[in-house]
Amino acid sequence: MAEDDEEPPTSKLLSFDTDSSSKSPKPPNLTPKLILIVVTCVAAAIIIAFGFLFFSSSSSSSHQPDVVSRPLKKLKHPVVLLISSDGFRFGYQYKTDTPNMNKLITNGTEAQLGLIPVFPTLTFPNHYAIVTGLYPAYHGIVNNYFLDPDNTTGGEAFNMKSYDPKWWLGEPLWETVVNHGLKASTYFWPGSEVNKGGWTCPQFFCKVYNGSVPFEERVDTVLNYFDLPSDEIPSFMTLYFGEPDHHGHKVGPDDPRITQAVERVDGMIGKLIRGLEERGVFEDVNIIMLGDHGMVGTCDEKLIFLEDLAPWIEIPKDWIQSYSPLLSIRPPPSYSAKDIVTKMNEGLKSGKVQNGQYLKVYLKEELPDRLHYSASGRIPPIIGLIDEAFKVEQKSSKRKECGGSHGYDNAFFSMRSIFIGRGPKFARSRKVPSFENVQIYNLVTTILNIQGASNNGTISFPKTILLPNH
Numbered sequence: 001m002a003e004d005d006e007e008p009p010t011s012k013l014l015s016f017d018t019d020s021s022s023k024s025p026k027p028p029n030l031t032p033k034l035i036l037i038v039v040t041c042v043a044a045a046i047i048i049a050f051g052f053l054f055f056s057s058s059s060s061s062s063h064q065p066d067v068v069s070r071p072l073k074k075l076k077h078p079v080v081l082l083i084s085s086d087g088f089r090f091g092y093q094y095k096t097d098t099p100n101m102n103k104l105i106t107n108g109t110e111a112q113l114g115l116i117p118v119f120p121t122l123t124f125p126n127h128y129a130i131v132t133g134l135y136p137a138y139h140g141i142v143n144n145y146f147l148d149p150d151n152t153t154g155g156e157a158f159n160m161k162s163y164d165p166k167w168w169l170g171e172p173l174w175e176t177v178v179n180h181g182l183k184a185s186t187y188f189w190p191g192s193e194v195n196k197g198g199w200t201c202p203q204f205f206c207k208v209y210n211g212s213v214p215f216e217e218r219v220d221t222v223l224n225y226f227d228l229p230s231d232e233i234p235s236f237m238t239l240y241f242g243e244p245d246h247h248g249h250k251v252g253p254d255d256p257r258i259t260q261a262v263e264r265v266d267g268m269i270g271k272l273i274r275g276l277e278e279r280g281v282f283e284d285v286n287i288i289m290l291g292d293h294g295m296v297g298t299c300d301e302k303l304i305f306l307e308d309l310a311p312w313i314e315i316p317k318d319w320i321q322s323y324s325p326l327l328s329i330r331p332p333p334s335y336s337a338k339d340i341v342t343k344m345n346e347g348l349k350s351g352k353v354q355n356g357q358y359l360k361v362y363l364k365e366e367l368p369d370r371l372h373y374s375a376s377g378r379i380p381p382i383i384g385l386i387d388e389a390f391k392v393e394q395k396s397s398k399r400k401e402c403g404g405s406h407g408y409d410n411a412f413f414s415m416r417s418i419f420i421g422r423g424p425k426f427a428r429s430r431k432v433p434s435f436e437n438v439q440i441y442n443l444v445t446t447i448l449n450i451q452g453a454s455n456n457g458t459i460s461f462p463k464t465i466l467l468p469n470h
């Protein structure tokens with residue numbers, strides 16, 4: 001595990017090093033709303049600075065920021081409520097008024113330019129990275145769907161309903177929490193249905209995924225946990241919403257239906273806040289609201305067809321494990337993967353393959369290190385990195401291609417999601433630089449004062465985000 005390194009911030013968005021959590025890329029085009037806030041802040045800063053000069057006061061800060069975590073008022077132990085809004089692309093929060101999320105932001109700590117997902121920027125690899133602190137190569141969920149390489153000739157396949165613990169490596173937070181004699185609850189999270197270690201997915205505290213359960217019912221169930229006797233209240237809870245991802249796929253990120261989906265999620269946050277306030281515990285709960293990845297529009301025939309590579313090399317369908325946005329290829333063992341990569345790239349660079357310049361193929365060991373996508377037999381030997389918004393298909397078809405997608409390189413700003421932390425361990429109105437979601441595991445174990453399993457987060461990271469103990 002690396003210690004924090006204080007390199008100067010880079011200004012090129014795509015050149016960040018995902019090993020390090022503390023780089024802040026140049027802000028993207030911000031909305032007028034945000035610019036107004038910035039202008040207001042600058043104005044406020046000038047007034048404050050002037051005030052200091054005038055009254056020649058000491059060099060201490062203008063407001064009184066929290067310097068230590070705030071004591072619990074009602075709860076008897078720290079609680080972390082981890083909320084995921086699937087596919088909540090960074091920036092969606094500026095599409096419309098989000099008064100409830102703003103309540104969390106105003107009195108909480110926010111990653112100013114969003115949370116960086118792990119590669120591939122897909123739902124299962126990312127949700128499981130968040131709760132294990134591990135990159136997919138180490139936590140085992142390398143894609144939403146993959147074949148187990150230990151079982152040759154198309155043996156067993158992992159899919160999003162595979163609850164056999166053999167697929168799920170690492171130690172997810174609910175397991176860490178119950179191993180310490182504390183309680184955990186999961187209202188949906190990839191991997192939460194899987195029995196692992198001391199975690200048995202108890203019916204009352206663990207819901208098996210069913211996307212039809214109304215969001216309201218999920219929020220009410222979580223609120224009801226706070227009505228339990230003190231020592232029954234879980235120390236760690238998850239809550240999951242499948243929006244705005246669901247609509248994002250259907251209509252792309254820039255559609256009024258996304259704005260509506262964002263409003264709906266914000267409404268659920270409002271319902272949650274009111275419920276916690278009624279119970280007198282809103283100030284006591286450490287709420288972490290985040291998303292697993294962003295979303296980009298895929299339209300305008302941004303397509304690459306593998307059959308166009310035939311003059312260089314034939315890539316049969318059954319070598320392909322996934323096409324887009326993560327191209328992964330497992331040729332039969334009798335073929336040289338290196339040779340296939342060379343020939344594919346020759347074709348792609350020839351100028352004779354439509355959109356060939358938007359795909360680059362690698363032996364997994366030769367992918368950029370920042371992707372951490374090679375140290376697992378489950379990752380096929382050949383990986384293609386596809387440019388933002390492009391898609392790879394086997395052959396040309398008449399299929400209409402318009403919607404949204406994610407799974408691309410995690411360096412793309414469109415793949416970024418949000419991070420907001422609010423509660424006794426989070427400073428009020430604080431902005432922090434973007435960081436990778438493998439850091440979340442250590443944040444949660446630090447808040448709960450428990451020793452976590454070894455992982456890919458940085459040990460010193462939590463102290464850069466959380467308030468020290470009071």
Ligand SMILES: *[C@@H]1O[C@H](CO)[C@@H](O)[C@H](O)[C@H]1NC(C)=O
Nearest residue numbers: 102103104105106107283428
């Ligand atoms: C932030 O916290 C302060 C102090 O508890 C409270 O007075 C204020 O209403 C809160 N603001 C929001 C937007 O929640």
Ligand SMILES: *[C@@H]1O[C@H](CO)[C@@H](O)[C@H](O)[C@H]1NC(C)=O
Nearest residue numbers: 148150151152154155156157
């Ligand atoms: C290999 O796959 C077959 C068919 O899915 C399955 O029955 C068998 O248990 C698998 N073997 C191993 C060792 O995983």
Ligand SMILES: *[C@@H]1O[C@H](CO)[C@@H](O)[C@H](O)[C@H]1NC(C)=O
Nearest residue numbers: 208209210211212213214217
């Ligand atoms: C999923 O949830 C819906 C809505 O609550 C319910 O009607 C349905 O029976 C559930 N499906 C399963 C398989 O439990």
Ligand SMILES: *[C@@H]1O[C@H](CO)[C@@H](O)[C@H](O)[C@H]1NC(C)=O
Nearest residue numbers: 001134135138372454455456
């Ligand atoms: C990630 O964590 C695993 C488990 O602790 C470790 O084996 C691996 O070397 C780590 N990888 C990186 C890139 O830090």
Ligand SMILES: [Zn+2]
Nearest residue numbers: 086087123292
């Ligand atoms: Zn997702």
